[in-house]
Amino acid sequence: MELLELMKHRHSIRKYTDERIRTDNLEKILQAGMLSATGRNKRPWEFIVVREKSMLTQLANSKTAGAQMLSKADTAIVVIADPEKTDTWIEDCSIAMANMHLMAHSLGIGSCWVQGRLREAKDGSSAEDYLRSLLHYPEKYKLLATLSLGMPNEQKTPADLETLPAEKIHWEQY
Numbered sequence: 001m002e003l004l005e006l007m008k009h010r011h012s013i014r015k016y017t018d019e020r021i022r023t024d025n026l027e028k029i030l031q032a033g034m035l036s037a038t039g040r041n042k043r044p045w046e047f048i049v050v051r052e053k054s055m056l057t058q059l060a061n062s063k064t065a066g067a068q069m070l071s072k073a074d075t076a077i078v079v080i081a082d083p084e085k086t087d088t089w090i091e092d093c094s095i096a097m098a099n100m101h102l103m104a105h106s107l108g109i110g111s112c113w114v115q116g117r118l119r120e121a122k123d124g125s126s127a128e129d130y131l132r133s134l135l136h137y138p139e140k141y142k143l144l145a146t147l148s149l150g151m152p153n154e155q156k157t158p159a160d161l162e163t164l165p166a167e168k169i170h171w172e173q174y
Protein backbone atom coordinates (compact mmCIF):
# COMPACT_ATOMS: atom_id res chain seq x y z
CA MET A 1 0.00 0.00 0.00
CA GLU A 2 1.23 3.52 -0.77
CA LEU A 3 2.59 5.27 2.36
CA LEU A 4 -0.04 8.05 2.39
CA GLU A 5 -2.80 5.45 2.08
CA LEU A 6 -1.27 3.54 4.99
CA MET A 7 -1.14 6.75 7.03
CA LYS A 8 -4.79 7.51 6.31
CA HIS A 9 -5.72 4.18 7.89
CA ARG A 10 -3.35 4.48 10.88
CA HIS A 11 -4.97 4.94 14.26
CA SER A 12 -4.17 4.45 17.91
CA ILE A 13 -5.52 1.01 18.79
CA ARG A 14 -6.21 0.30 22.46
CA LYS A 15 -8.34 -2.87 22.26
CA TYR A 16 -6.69 -6.18 21.46
CA THR A 17 -7.66 -9.81 20.86
CA ASP A 18 -5.87 -12.71 22.58
CA GLU A 19 -4.05 -13.64 19.36
CA ARG A 20 -0.27 -13.48 19.75
CA ILE A 21 1.85 -11.15 17.62
CA ARG A 22 4.15 -13.29 15.48
CA THR A 23 7.78 -12.95 16.60
CA ASP A 24 8.98 -12.27 13.03
CA ASN A 25 6.58 -9.30 12.92
CA LEU A 26 7.75 -8.11 16.33
CA GLU A 27 11.28 -8.28 14.99
CA LYS A 28 10.25 -6.08 12.01
CA ILE A 29 8.72 -3.51 14.36
CA LEU A 30 11.95 -3.37 16.36
CA GLN A 31 13.96 -3.10 13.14
CA ALA A 32 11.80 -0.12 12.15
CA GLY A 33 12.71 1.47 15.48
CA MET A 34 16.42 0.85 14.97
CA LEU A 35 16.28 2.14 11.38
CA SER A 36 15.06 5.53 12.62
CA ALA A 37 16.98 8.71 11.98
CA THR A 38 18.78 10.17 15.00
CA GLY A 39 20.62 13.45 15.48
CA ARG A 40 24.27 13.00 14.46
CA ASN A 41 23.46 9.27 14.22
CA LYS A 42 23.94 8.92 17.99
CA ARG A 43 21.18 6.30 18.47
CA PRO A 44 20.68 7.18 22.15
CA TRP A 45 17.64 4.89 22.59
CA GLU A 46 17.22 1.47 24.18
CA PHE A 47 14.11 -0.67 23.68
CA ILE A 48 12.81 -2.88 26.50
CA VAL A 49 10.42 -5.51 25.12
CA VAL A 50 7.92 -6.83 27.65
CA ARG A 51 5.69 -9.84 26.85
CA GLU A 52 5.12 -11.38 30.28
CA LYS A 53 1.48 -10.94 31.31
CA SER A 54 2.16 -10.16 34.97
CA MET A 55 4.63 -7.44 33.99
CA LEU A 56 2.23 -5.97 31.38
CA THR A 57 -0.42 -5.73 34.11
CA GLN A 58 2.00 -3.73 36.23
CA LEU A 59 2.96 -1.49 33.29
CA ALA A 60 -0.71 -0.51 33.06
CA ASN A 61 -0.22 1.33 36.39
CA SER A 62 2.67 3.38 35.05
CA LYS A 63 0.30 6.36 34.63
CA THR A 64 -2.70 7.69 36.49
CA ALA A 65 -4.69 7.36 33.23
CA GLY A 66 -4.12 6.42 29.62
CA ALA A 67 -2.06 3.26 30.14
CA GLN A 68 -4.76 0.75 31.05
CA MET A 69 -4.68 -0.90 27.60
CA LEU A 70 -1.25 -2.33 28.50
CA SER A 71 -2.89 -4.91 30.78
CA LYS A 72 -4.48 -6.53 27.70
CA ALA A 73 -1.57 -5.91 25.31
CA ASP A 74 0.46 -8.72 23.76
CA THR A 75 3.69 -6.74 23.99
CA ALA A 76 5.00 -3.42 25.27
CA ILE A 77 8.10 -1.69 23.98
CA VAL A 78 9.44 0.75 26.55
CA VAL A 79 11.64 3.40 24.94
CA ILE A 80 14.33 4.97 27.11
CA ALA A 81 17.46 6.93 26.25
CA ASP A 82 20.71 8.21 27.62
CA PRO A 83 20.46 12.05 27.46
CA GLU A 84 24.22 12.31 27.93
CA LYS A 85 24.69 10.87 24.47
CA THR A 86 22.82 13.68 22.73
CA ASP A 87 20.54 16.66 23.39
CA THR A 88 18.15 15.36 20.71
CA TRP A 89 17.18 12.24 22.68
CA ILE A 90 13.52 13.25 22.89
CA GLU A 91 13.27 13.77 19.14
CA ASP A 92 15.24 10.57 18.47
CA CYS A 93 13.01 8.45 20.71
CA SER A 94 9.87 10.07 19.29
CA ILE A 95 10.87 9.20 15.74
CA ALA A 96 11.56 5.59 16.76
CA MET A 97 8.14 5.44 18.48
CA ALA A 98 6.37 6.84 15.41
CA ASN A 99 8.19 4.49 13.04
CA MET A 100 7.38 1.42 15.17
CA HIS A 101 3.74 2.53 15.44
CA LEU A 102 3.48 2.89 11.67
CA MET A 103 5.36 -0.35 11.00
CA ALA A 104 3.00 -2.19 13.34
CA HIS A 105 0.03 -0.78 11.46
CA SER A 106 1.51 -1.85 8.12
CA LEU A 107 1.64 -5.43 9.48
CA GLY A 108 -1.98 -5.35 10.68
CA ILE A 109 -0.93 -4.95 14.32
CA GLY A 110 -2.61 -2.37 16.55
CA SER A 111 -0.55 -0.07 18.73
CA CYS A 112 -0.77 2.99 20.90
CA TRP A 113 1.72 5.50 22.30
CA VAL A 114 1.67 5.64 26.11
CA GLN A 115 3.31 8.84 27.25
CA GLY A 116 5.88 8.35 30.00
CA ARG A 117 8.06 11.47 30.13
CA LEU A 118 6.68 14.06 32.59
CA ARG A 119 3.88 11.72 33.67
CA GLU A 120 2.99 10.28 37.08
CA ALA A 121 2.35 6.63 37.96
CA LYS A 122 -0.66 5.44 39.95
CA ASP A 123 1.48 5.05 43.09
CA GLY A 124 2.44 8.76 42.99
CA SER A 125 6.00 8.23 41.76
CA SER A 126 7.06 9.43 38.32
CA ALA A 127 6.28 7.04 35.44
CA GLU A 128 10.03 6.94 34.84
CA ASP A 129 10.89 5.80 38.39
CA TYR A 130 7.94 3.39 38.49
CA LEU A 131 9.10 1.67 35.30
CA ARG A 132 12.73 1.79 36.42
CA SER A 133 11.85 -0.12 39.59
CA LEU A 134 10.12 -2.82 37.50
CA LEU A 135 12.48 -3.02 34.53
CA HIS A 136 15.78 -2.15 36.22
CA TYR A 137 17.16 0.35 33.74
CA PRO A 138 20.06 2.38 35.17
CA GLU A 139 19.59 5.87 36.70
CA LYS A 140 21.16 7.64 33.72
CA TYR A 141 18.36 6.52 31.36
CA LYS A 142 15.32 8.75 30.85
CA LEU A 143 11.89 7.41 29.89
CA LEU A 144 10.22 8.70 26.73
CA ALA A 145 7.20 6.45 26.20
CA THR A 146 5.88 2.92 25.86
CA LEU A 147 4.36 1.44 22.71
CA SER A 148 1.45 -0.86 23.54
CA LEU A 149 0.94 -3.57 20.89
CA GLY A 150 -1.66 -6.23 20.13
CA MET A 151 -3.80 -7.73 17.40
CA PRO A 152 -6.60 -5.18 16.84
CA ASN A 153 -10.00 -5.69 18.40
CA GLU A 154 -11.47 -2.39 17.23
CA GLN A 155 -12.04 -0.79 13.84
CA LYS A 156 -11.56 2.90 13.21
CA THR A 157 -12.60 5.05 10.29
CA PRO A 158 -9.79 6.01 7.94
CA ALA A 159 -8.94 9.70 7.77
CA ASP A 160 -10.35 11.81 4.96
CA LEU A 161 -7.72 13.99 3.28
CA GLU A 162 -10.40 16.66 2.73
CA THR A 163 -10.79 17.19 6.50
CA LEU A 164 -7.09 17.76 7.27
CA PRO A 165 -6.38 21.17 8.92
CA ALA A 166 -5.01 22.82 5.79
CA GLU A 167 -5.14 26.23 7.53
CA LYS A 168 -2.06 25.15 9.49
CA ILE A 169 0.06 25.18 6.34
CA HIS A 170 1.75 28.54 5.74
CA TRP A 171 3.49 28.92 2.40
CA GLU A 172 6.58 31.15 2.30
CA GLN A 173 5.57 33.15 5.45
CA TYR A 174 3.21 32.65 8.41
Ligand SMILES: Cc1cc2nc3c(=O)[nH]c(=O)nc-3n(C[C@H](O)[C@H](O)[C@H](O)COP(=O)(O)O)c2cc1C
Binds near residue numbers: 011114115
Ligand atom coordinates in the same frame (compact mmCIF):
# COMPACT_ATOMS: atom_id res chain seq x y z
C1 LIG B 1 3.08 12.23 22.29
C2 LIG B 1 1.86 11.36 22.37
C3 LIG B 1 1.42 10.92 23.61
C4 LIG B 1 0.31 10.08 23.70
N1 LIG B 1 -0.01 9.55 24.92
C5 LIG B 1 -1.05 8.69 24.99
C6 LIG B 1 -1.33 8.04 26.22
O1 LIG B 1 -0.64 8.19 27.22
N2 LIG B 1 -2.40 7.19 26.26
C7 LIG B 1 -3.19 6.96 25.15
O2 LIG B 1 -4.15 6.19 25.27
N3 LIG B 1 -2.92 7.54 23.97
C8 LIG B 1 -1.87 8.38 23.85
N4 LIG B 1 -1.54 8.94 22.65
C9 LIG B 1 -2.37 8.65 21.45
C10 LIG B 1 -3.21 9.87 21.09
O3 LIG B 1 -4.26 10.01 22.01
C11 LIG B 1 -3.73 9.70 19.64
O4 LIG B 1 -2.64 9.66 18.76
C12 LIG B 1 -4.67 10.83 19.25
O5 LIG B 1 -5.84 10.83 20.02
C13 LIG B 1 -5.06 10.73 17.77
O6 LIG B 1 -5.67 9.50 17.49
P1 LIG B 1 -5.06 8.54 16.36
O7 LIG B 1 -3.67 8.16 16.77
O8 LIG B 1 -5.98 7.36 16.32
O9 LIG B 1 -5.03 9.30 15.07
C14 LIG B 1 -0.41 9.73 22.52
C15 LIG B 1 0.04 10.18 21.28
C16 LIG B 1 1.17 10.95 21.20
C17 LIG B 1 1.70 11.36 19.83
